[in-house]
Amino acid sequence: MIGIDDNEFIRGDVPMTKQEIRVLTLAKARITADACVADIGAGTGSITVEAALLAQRGKVFAVERKLEAIELIRRNVEKFSVANVEIIRAQAPDGLNDLPELDAAIVGGTGGQLDEILSALNVKLKVGGRIVVNAVTIQNVAKTLDWFGARGWTLDACQVQITRLRHVGQLDINQALNPVWIVAAEKIRGGNTGRHG
Amino acid sequence: MIGIDDNEFIRGDVPMTKQEIRVLTLAKARITADACVADIGAGTGSITVEAALLAQRGKVFAVERKLEAIELIRRNVEKFSVANVEIIRAQAPDGLNDLPELDAAIVGGTGGQLDEILSALNVKLKVGGRIVVNAVTIQNVAKTLDWFGARGWTLDACQVQITRLRHVGQLDINQALNPVWIVAAEKIRGGNTGRHG
Amino acid sequence: MIGIDDNEFIRGDVPMTKQEIRVLTLAKARITADACVADIGAGTGSITVEAALLAQRGKVFAVERKLEAIELIRRNVEKFSVANVEIIRAQAPDGLNDLPELDAAIVGGTGGQLDEILSALNVKLKVGGRIVVNAVTIQNVAKTLDWFGARGWTLDACQVQITRLRHVGQLDINQALNPVWIVAAEKIRGGNTGRHG
Amino acid sequence: MIGIDDNEFIRGDVPMTKQEIRVLTLAKARITADACVADIGAGTGSITVEAALLAQRGKVFAVERKLEAIELIRRNVEKFSVANVEIIRAQAPDGLNDLPELDAAIVGGTGGQLDEILSALNVKLKVGGRIVVNAVTIQNVAKTLDWFGARGWTLDACQVQITRLRHVGQLDINQALNPVWIVAAEKIRGGNTGRHG
Numbered sequence: 001m002i003g004i005d006d007n008e009f010i011r012g013d014v015p016m017t018k019q020e021i022r023v024l025t026l027a028k029a030r031i032t033a034d035a036c037v038a039d040i041g042a043g044t045g046s047i048t049v050e051a052a053l054l055a056q057r058g059k060v061f062a063v064e065r066k067l068e069a070i071e072l073i074r075r076n077v078e079k080f081s082v083a084n085v086e087i088i089r090a091q092a093p094d095g096l097n098d099l100p101e102l103d104a105a106i107v108g109g110t111g112g113q114l115d116e117i118l119s120a121l122n123v124k125l126k127v128g129g130r131i132v133v134n135a136v137t138i139q140n141v142a143k144t145l146d147w148f149g150a151r152g153w154t155l156d157a158c159q160v161q162i163t164r165l166r167h168v169g170q171l172d173i174n175q176a177l178n179p180v181w182i183v184a185a186e187k188i189r190g191g192n193t194g195r196h197g
Numbered sequence: 198m199i200g201i202d203d204n205e206f207i208r209g210d211v212p213m214t215k216q217e218i219r220v221l222t223l224a225k226a227r228i229t230a231d232a233c234v235a236d237i238g239a240g241t242g243s244i245t246v247e248a249a250l251l252a253q254r255g256k257v258f259a260v261e262r263k264l265e266a267i268e269l270i271r272r273n274v275e276k277f278s279v280a281n282v283e284i285i286r287a288q289a290p291d292g293l294n295d296l297p298e299l300d301a302a303i304v305g306g307t308g309g310q311l312d313e314i315l316s317a318l319n320v321k322l323k324v325g326g327r328i329v330v331n332a333v334t335i336q337n338v339a340k341t342l343d344w345f346g347a348r349g350w351t352l353d354a355c356q357v358q359i360t361r362l363r364h365v366g367q368l369d370i371n372q373a374l375n376p377v378w379i380v381a382a383e384k385i386r387g388g389n390t391g392r393h394g
Numbered sequence: 395m396i397g398i399d400d401n402e403f404i405r406g407d408v409p410m411t412k413q414e415i416r417v418l419t420l421a422k423a424r425i426t427a428d429a430c431v432a433d434i435g436a437g438t439g440s441i442t443v444e445a446a447l448l449a450q451r452g453k454v455f456a457v458e459r460k461l462e463a464i465e466l467i468r469r470n471v472e473k474f475s476v477a478n479v480e481i482i483r484a485q486a487p488d489g490l491n492d493l494p495e496l497d498a499a500i501v502g503g504t505g506g507q508l509d510e511i512l513s514a515l516n517v518k519l520k521v522g523g524r525i526v527v528n529a530v531t532i533q534n535v536a537k538t539l540d541w542f543g544a545r546g547w548t549l550d551a552c553q554v555q556i557t558r559l560r561h562v563g564q565l566d567i568n569q570a571l572n573p574v575w576i577v578a579a580e581k582i583r584g585g586n587t588g589r590h591g
Numbered sequence: 592m593i594g595i596d597d598n599e600f601i602r603g604d605v606p607m608t609k610q611e612i613r614v615l616t617l618a619k620a621r622i623t624a625d626a627c628v629a630d631i632g633a634g635t636g637s638i639t640v641e642a643a644l645l646a647q648r649g650k651v652f653a654v655e656r657k658l659e660a661i662e663l664i665r666r667n668v669e670k671f672s673v674a675n676v677e678i679i680r681a682q683a684p685d686g687l688n689d690l691p692e693l694d695a696a697i698v699g700g701t702g703g704q705l706d707e708i709l710s711a712l713n714v715k716l717k718v719g720g721r722i723v724v725n726a727v728t729i730q731n732v733a734k735t736l737d738w739f740g741a742r743g744w745t746l747d748a749c750q751v752q753i754t755r756l757r758h759v760g761q762l763d764i765n766q767a768l769n770p771v772w773i774v775a776a777e778k779i780r781g782g783n784t785g786r787h788g
Contacts, residue, residue: 001251002199003224020221020355027200027220054198137565138772142733145362145369157362158217159371159770161555161752163573165342165354165380171531172342172354176570179557179750183362334762335575339536356573358555358752360770368728373767376553376754378532395645396593397618414749417618418611421594448592539756539763551756552611553765559736559748559774566736568750575756 002026002050009046010076014069016044017108020162021134021180026050028156028184029104029132034058036102038124040092040117041109045073045085051106052082059084061099065091065111093120101126107133114140118147125187132184141181153185199223199247206243206273211266213241214305217359218331218377223247225353225381226301226329231255233299235321237289237314238306242270242282248303249279256281258296262288262308290317298323304330311337315344322384329381338378350382396420396444403440404470408463410438411502414556415528415574420444422550422578423498423526428452430496432518434486434511435503439467439479445500446476453478455493459485459505487514495520501527508534512541519581526578535575547579593617593641600637600667605660607635608699611753612725612771617641619747619775620695620723625649627693629715631683631708632700636664636676642697643673650675652690656682656702684711692717698724705731709738716778723775732772744776 006019017025025047031037031054039048042062052060062073062085070089077085088095093116105121107114114133121131131148135141148155161179165172203216214222228234228248232255236245239259249257259270259282267286274282285292290313302318304311311330318328328345332338345352358376362369400413411419425431425445429452433442436456446454456467456479464483471479482489487510499515501508508527515525525542529535542549555573559566597610608616616638622628622645630639633653643651653664653676661680668676679686684707696712698705705724712722722739726732739746752770756763 001227001229003227019224020357023220023224024200024217027216030198030200032198137567138559138729138733138736139565142729145729149364155362155364157369159360159362160217161358161360161557161570163356163358163555163570165352165356165378165532167346167352171533173531174356174572176555176557176572178568178570181362334764335532335536335539335756336762339532342532358754358767360752360767362729368730370728371769373752373754373769375765375767395621395623397615397621413618414615414751417614418594421610421614424592424594426592543758543761549756549758551763553754553756554611555752555754557750557752559746559750559772561740561746566748577756 002054004046004050009044010072010079011044012068012072014044014066014072016046017134018162018177021160021182022047022050024160024182025106025132025134026054028182029106029130031055031104032058035104036100037061038063038096038099038102038105038121040105040107041111042073043069043108045076047106047108048073048085049076049080049082052085053080055084059086061086061088063088063090063092063095065089092117096120096124099124103129105131107131110140114143115147122187127187127189130184130186132182135181135183136178141183144183148183148185153187155183155185157181157183199251201243201247206241207269207276208241209265209269211241211263211269213243214331215359215374218357218379219244219247221357221379222303222329222331223251225379226303226327228252228301229255232301233297234258235260235293235296235299235302235318237302237304238308239270240266240305242273244303244305245270245282246273246277246279249282250277252281256283258283258285260285260287260289260292262286289314293317293321296321300326302328304328307337311340312344319384324384324386327381327383329379332378332380333375338380341380345380345382350384352380352382354378354380396448398440398444403438404466404473405438406462406466408438408460408466410440411528412556412571415554415576416441416444418554418576419500419526419528420448422576423500423524425449425498426452429498430494431455432457432490432493432496432499432515434499434501435505436467437463437502439470441500441502442467442479443470443474443476446479447474449478453480455480455482457482457484457486457489459483486511490514490518493518497523499525501525504534508537509541516581521581521583524578524580526576529575529577530572535577538577542577542579547581549577549579551575551577593645595637595641600635600640601663601670602635603659603663605635605657605663607637608725609753609768612751612773613638613641615751615773616697616723616725617645619773620697620721622646622695623649626695627691628652629654629687629690629693629696629712631696631698632702633664634660634699636667638697638699639664639676640667640671640673643676644671646675650677652677652679654679654681654683654686656680683708687711687715690715694720696722698722701731705734706738713778718778718780721775721777723773726772726774727769732774735774739774739776744778746774746776748772748774
């Protein structure tokens with residue numbers, strides 16, 4: 001199964017990726033049952049948990065710097081009984097050097113270190129592996145597209161605009177969620193050295 | 198894994214649900230590994246195939262009236278080696294009477310028979326089961342919301358607007374897909390008799 | 395000029411049509427300099443004021459039932475010095491009988507009386523005149539489309555989804571406004587009697 | 592009046608700004624009756640014509656490099672009988688030096704010269720004047736935001752996603768137009784020297 005409801009996760013004040021975005025992000029990452037996955041800026045661990053359910057025989061590394069979030073990830077991992085998660089407390093790109101080879105990486109939060117994080121993940125990512133970046137600002141979308149474009153990765157990018165319908169009395173009122181860009185890219189052989197490589 | 202690329206499916210001139218919509222539809226249907234699922238208006242079989250991959254130990258019934266589409270479903274089922282699919286050639290609600298108890302149903306195409314299809318599915322759907330309707334017209338969204346609302350089902354509905362980014366030279370051009378409404382509803386105990394029940 | 399900023403209007407707790415929607419609504423109403431216009435559910439009077447600026451030599455009737463809103467309309471009319479506005483305190487369709495022949499009508503709020511309001515406006519509207527309905531629920535969009543469709547009016551309808559970019563520090567954060575449907579329709583000769591006419 | 596229908600303009604194969612975007616662009620430019628306006632990359636002249644109708648006692652300069660488009664602008668100016676338009680055949684920023692002081696400038700097409708065009712317009716634009724850029728790529732949106740942000744201009748930017756409803760038989764089918772970003776910015780006193788000024 002995929003698509004756990006937002007309110008099934010234990011949440012504090014840590015922002016959480018909304019269900020629809022989470023599902024699409026995981027789909028674009030093409031996580032197989034044996035995959036080794038990194039979740040950068042794991043927040044509440046909602047993506048970590050669902051990635052771990054998809055990578056049943058694989059492993060998910062949740063990288064997160066905030067102590068409050070680390071605690072939430074721990075509790076959500078426990079609630080959904082996923083045994084294949086390792087939590088790494090670090091501010092990425094710190095902590096990424098110690099990861100094993102990756103099949104996929106999901107970048108939710110970057111703390112302003114997008115370039116450094118993508119470069120560090122690139123070192124670990126197998127050819128044919130995928131990085132999926134969730135961006136909510138035009139600047140980060142543009143930077144992400146530039147980074148992948150400069151290295152010739154195969155892009156699969158979209159903007160997702162979800163409007164939820166809520167009941168108010170007899171009427172269904174719309175509630176627009178802020179748009180999110182999901183930029184997925186696949187690493188190609190020989191394409192990993194960048195513009196000046 | 199979930200989220201097969203659109204161009205991996207064998208397609209004719211039959212319209213196909215786009216990947217992003219397919220993934221969200223399947224997530225909203227909450228298909229478990231043992232689920233028994235009906236895919237109404239199965240088209241190319243893209244939802245059928247991914248539902249069958251999620252319901253590994255369950256079963257998916259693909260209901261479709263067009264011969265051309267039936268053939269595509271057959272070929273896609275074969276391509277993705279899913280053994281748990283049964284194709285039913287019928288114009289729904291015809292053919293739904295013979296289905297076993299269902300955990301989930303996905304309604305892609307209705308041929309103008311929305312009410313009749315939902316009523317026939319209701320008979321087969323377990324309490325706690327889910328129907329997910331993909332609607333592309335305001336009228337069908339309104340009718341679907343009304344049908345579920347009148348029966349007190351728990352609604353989880355959203356409009357999805359995907360804009361894909363395509364490369365054109367050095368620039369990323371946007372390409373808006375038409376909005377789709379995904380109306381998911383969960384059947385509640387005692388709530389299945391409708392307005393006049 | 396068209397397109398007064400939202401924050402230039404005097405506002406209380408009365409909901410106000412956002413600038414982008416206001417501008418598009420006025421454009422779809424095709425208000426000429428001599429037009430006679432009705433603004434139904436006038437709220438703060440933001441549409442009333444801009445309609446009055448467009449209909450320089452014409453007249454705008456603002457119909458509104460809430461006393462608080464009436465006061466806001468009065469103050470905004472004064473602030474923008476538009477002399478060609480008449481405020482009618484009534485819950486539409488009440489109050490519409492006394493209007494003169496109309497070139498255009500804008501329906502912002504309906505208080506659940508959409509059908510009655512459209513029927514009353516129809517009596518007053520010239521052939522070639524336009525009614526523009528702003529709808530925020532699927533049900534009202536569907537009903538509005540049905541009403542005009544049944545009478546054969548020429549439709550010009552769209553969904554508008556505005557996402558504003560706000561500055562937060564160095565970054566531009568998106569802020570999605572709820573989608574609004576703007577349903578404009580032009581009355582045709584002989585088409586005003588409805589389905590059963 | 593504002594909001595001429597797309598199909599009232601004479602069109603060739605030159606791309607034309609859609610009505611909804613045109614109307615919002617003109618509103619964000621706050622064109623007064625006495626304004627002096629530049630329309631850069633004027634295309635078919637649809638924005639030029641509507642700007643000229645708003646700036647009744649002012650003037651609109653349409654800057655365009657393609658001969659085919661120049662001819663269309665000429666014909667549309669004639670069709671809508673606007674006397675206050677001057678067409679300049681040039682590839683901007685060429686041709687901008689000869690313009691008088693501007694109250695507003697609209698940038699539709701840039702031919703890859705966004706920076707140069709904004710800098711040239713800046714020289715001509717009065718304090719309190721406005722530049723409105725229509726951008727259809729993430730990269731151009733990001734560059735435009737950066738340019739204005741670096742100079743401290745007051746920003747008013749939004750993404751506009753229009754979905755038109757079309758009739759197909761009894762049903763209303765949606766047709767999504769590609770999203771457009773409308774970035775409006777107001778020049779502030781002393782803020783025109785840029786990052787390194």
